[in-house]
Amino acid sequence: MAGWSRHDGLAAGLALENVDTDQLIPARFMSIPRSEGYGDHLLHDLRRGSDGALDPAFALNQSPGASVLIARRNFGCGSSREAAVYALVDAGIRAVIAPSFGDIFAGNAINNGLLPAQVSVEAAEALLALAPCPLAIDIAARQIAVAGQPVLGFELADQAATKLENGWDDIDLTRAEAPQIAAYRARLQGQRPWVWPQTER
Amino acid sequence: MTSAQTLLDKLWARHEIRLREDGTSLLWVDRHLVHEGSHHGFAKLAARGLPVAEPGLTFAVVDHYAPVRNRDSIGDPDIARMIRTLEENAAHHGLRLFGLRDPAQGIVHVLGPEQGLTLPGLLITCGDSHTSTHGALGALAFGIGATQVAHVLATQTVWQRKPKAMRITINGPLGVGVSAKDIALNWISRLGTEGARGHAVEYAGSTVRGLSIEGRMTLCNLSIEGGARFGMVAPDDKTLAYVAGRPFAPPPDQWDQAVADWAGLRTDEDAAFDRDVTLDAREIAPTVSWGTSPDQALPIDASLPDPSALPAEQAAAARAALEYMGLSAGRPLAGTPVDQVFLGSCTNARIEDLRLAAAVLAGRRAKVPGLVSPGSALVGKQAEAEGLAEIFVAAGLDWVASGCSLCVGMNGETVAAGKRCASSTNRNFRGRQGLGARTHLMSPAMVAAAAVAGELTDARPMLEGRI
Numbered sequence: 307m308a309g310w311s312r313h314d315g316l317a318a319g320l321a322l323e324n325v326d327t328d329q330l331i332p333a334r335f336m337s338i339p340r341s342e343g344y345g346d347h348l349l350h351d352l353r354r355g356s357d358g359a360l361d362p363a364f365a366l367n368q369s370p371g372a373s374v375l376i377a378r379r380n381f382g383c384g385s386s387r388e389a390a391v392y393a394l395v396d397a398g399i400r401a402v403i404a405p406s407f408g409d410i411f412a413g414n415a416i417n418n419g420l421l422p423a424q425v426s427v428e429a430a431e432a433l434l435a436l437a438p439c440p441l442a443i444d445i446a447a448r449q450i451a452v453a454g455q456p457v458l459g460f461e462l463a464d465q466a467a468t469k470l471e472n473g474w475d476d477i478d479l480t481r482a483e484a485p486q487i488a489a490y491r492a493r494l495q496g497q498r499p500w501v502w503p504q505t506e507r
Numbered sequence: 508m509t510s511a512q513t514l515l516d517k518l519w520a521r522h523e524i525r526l527r528e529d530g531t532s533l534l535w536v537d538r539h540l541v542h543e544g545s546h547h548g549f550a551k552l553a554a555r556g557l558p559v560a561e562p563g564l565t566f567a568v569v570d571h572y573a574p575v576r577n578r579d580s581i582g583d584p585d586i587a588r589m590i591r592t593l594e595e596n597a598a599h600h601g602l603r604l605f606g607l608r609d610p611a612q613g614i615v616h617v618l619g620p621e622q623g624l625t626l627p628g629l630l631i632t633c634g635d636s637h638t639s640t641h642g643a644l645g646a647l648a649f650g651i652g653a654t655q656v657a658h659v660l661a662t663q664t665v666w667q668r669k670p671k672a673m674r675i676t677i678n679g680p681l682g683v684g685v686s687a688k689d690i691a692l693n694w695i696s697r698l699g700t701e702g703a704r705g706h707a708v709e710y711a712g713s714t715v716r717g718l719s720i721e722g723r724m725t726l727c728n729l730s731i732e733g734g735a736r737f738g739m740v741a742p743d744d745k746t747l748a749y750v751a752g753r754p755f756a757p758p759p760d761q762w763d764q765a766v767a768d769w770a771g772l773r774t775d776e777d778a779a780f781d782r783d784v785t786l787d788a789r790e791i792a793p794t795v796s797w798g799t800s801p802d803q804a805l806p807i808d809a810s811l812p813d814p815s816a817l818p819a820e821q822a823a824a825a826r827a828a829l830e831y832m833g834l835s836a837g838r839p840l841a842g843t844p845v846d847q848v849f850l851g852s853c854t855n856a857r858i859e860d861l862r863l864a865a866a867v868l869a870g871r872r873a874k875v876p877g878l879v880s881p882g883s884a885l886v887g888k889q890a891e892a893e894g895l896a897e898i899f900v901a902a903g904l905d906w907v908a909s910g911c912s913l914c915v916g917m918n919g920e921t922v923a924a925g926k927r928c929a930s931s932t933n934r935n936f937r938g939r940q941g942l943g944a945r946t947h948l949m950s951p952a953m954v955a956a957a958a959v960a961g962e963l964t965d966a967r968p969m970l971e972g973r974i
């Protein structure tokens with residue numbers, strides 16, 4: 307996965323709190339292989355009418371080409387389904403800006419190059435009022451800039467920033483730890499043999 | 508000198524292989540549970556041509572897409588494919604599979620403890636946010652996403668930042684007909700869906716000690732709905748009694764050693780928590796969700812909120828939730844007619860849940876249709892042996908096989924648009940049970956009472972003299 311550190315794009319508002327992962331991608335789409343793409347199913351039931359056509363009144367539908375989403379608190383709460391992140395990424399979203407995120411969602415986002423930018427409630431509201439608007443995100447500086455507006459800061463843990471910037475894949479990093487893992491495993495087998503169930507009894 | 512430690516500290520230290528400079532820990536995983544939804548993780552593994560690092564510690568369960576009726580002829584090709592993919596991955600990597608025809612098949616968070624796969628002191632991961640359930644036995648258990656699933660498959664480890672420690676202490680006797688589900692909905696409605704975000708919750712206090720292991724599982728299960736990825740209860744004699752003799756539990760020649768190893772798994776007297784919350788069990792009534800977020804819940808005798816009386820930041824969400832749910836502001840919650848009921852899920856489909864529901868339903872008829880899906884095939888078998896299944900059928904409910912079913916609507920069972928379902932599950936999100944479905948979360952006793960009354964109602968009068 308390619309890393310990134312700066313992004314300029316159009317931000318769309320999604321003025322909702324608790325946008326849960328069932329909204330981001332309804333369960334009925336989750337058997338689709340990733341190769342088919344999840345973008346069309348992003349926020350499916352909120353964006354579309356019962357006939358499946360895009361609802362023109364839904365704010366997000368008024369900003370085709372948006373690559374940043376601004377939302378209210380607790381974005382991505384709910385299940386661990388990484389498909390919620392796939393739906394955003396496949397729809398071209400690079401960053402979500404919100405006052406808070408579901409823990410598992412935020413981790414999944416980082417693992418897929420999607421920035422969960424945590425801002426104050428005031429900053430989120432200010433951006434929502436401006437949306438749709440072009441903005442620039444700088445991960446290293448933890449800054450969001452909208453032309454003619456004061457620059458806003460966002461929060462992101464250092465290790466998350468490093469991962470996003472480098473596009474690192476944990477499996478590669480972890481394989482470098484193989485000797486330590488092997489040593490831990492050997493110790494564990496001696497100390498707690500029941501961790502490996504022998505056979506069913 | 509060692510300073511006082513929380514249960515979280517102790518469980519974390521046991522599994523930490525390395526602490527990176529940036530504060531992230533590399534943790535050893537003792538049990539990795541996979542299900543049909545783990546297909547993305549297996550695909551990532553295949554793309555790299557990697558084997559499963561520890562097939563002996565990886566267990567596969569068919570639950571999310573498991574049909575609960577007519578298993579022998581699965582009509583929907585997508586469902587059949589999802590199940591087949593898991594079967595193939597399990598066979599390819601040499602994993603123990605609890606498949607559709609396995610006598611022990613069930614929902615992963617019911618099956619794990621039931622089989623003795625879940626043990627005190629273990630670290631357990633699964634690509635499902637309700638993995639916190641396993642913490643009820645004193646394990647460190649948490650849900651992970653597909654990238655992490657692939658990582659655990661490949662390395663048997665997971666990178667994780669240590670969460671903060673939070674304790675929820677519940678003291679006092681629970682009222683008759685009030686259960687762990689009500690405790691959970693109560694604290695989540697008080698603290699909100701972010702109340703425990705970034706924290707691992709340890710449940711403590713006399714009420715928690717008094718709960719059965721099943722009740723503790725319900726409590727830990729719902730941690731994520733309050734924002735916590737981890738829930739846990741320190742193991743005690745009840746835990747040992749529960750674990751002993753289960754198929755994958757430590758064999759007799761290792762049992763004493765295991766018990767000794769687990770003895771220290773409790774929070775030290777003086778250990779400090781980042782957050783401490785105390786509840787009085789006596790103040791907890793049967794609780795029902797009314798909205799589209801699990802914190803939108805109220806005691807059954809309460810009235811629906813009036814958005815115009817709420818603070819501005821809550822008003823819009825409450826208004827939208829009432830509209831979606833087809834409810835009017837200010838009306839009493841009790842008496843809301845329901846169209847159907849669902850008794851099932853990893854939250855509330857264990858044997859004692861079914862017993863409580865059957866206590867309400869015995870000798871009564873349900874006014875609305877409903878589905879009863881046991882948490883596992885073994886729970887189902889026991890319920891049949893105890894005569895509970897007969898009670899459900901006599902009441903007019905459908906007694907079906909085990910799976911996630913209407914909790915998540917992936918197996919072909921859904922609640923139709925605009926229909927209202929009284930449900931023993933864990934999420935009342937819009938569309939969770941089906942496009943446009945209206946879900947009310949509540950305890951199994953309350954689901955049973957709703958079935959009998961055809962509307963939301965207090966289960967306690969129906970339980971009088973019965974438990």
Ligand code: SF4
Nearest residue numbers: 637852853911914915
């Ligand atoms: S029953 Fe529901 S919450 Fe539990 S594992 Fe299945 S889908 Fe997830």
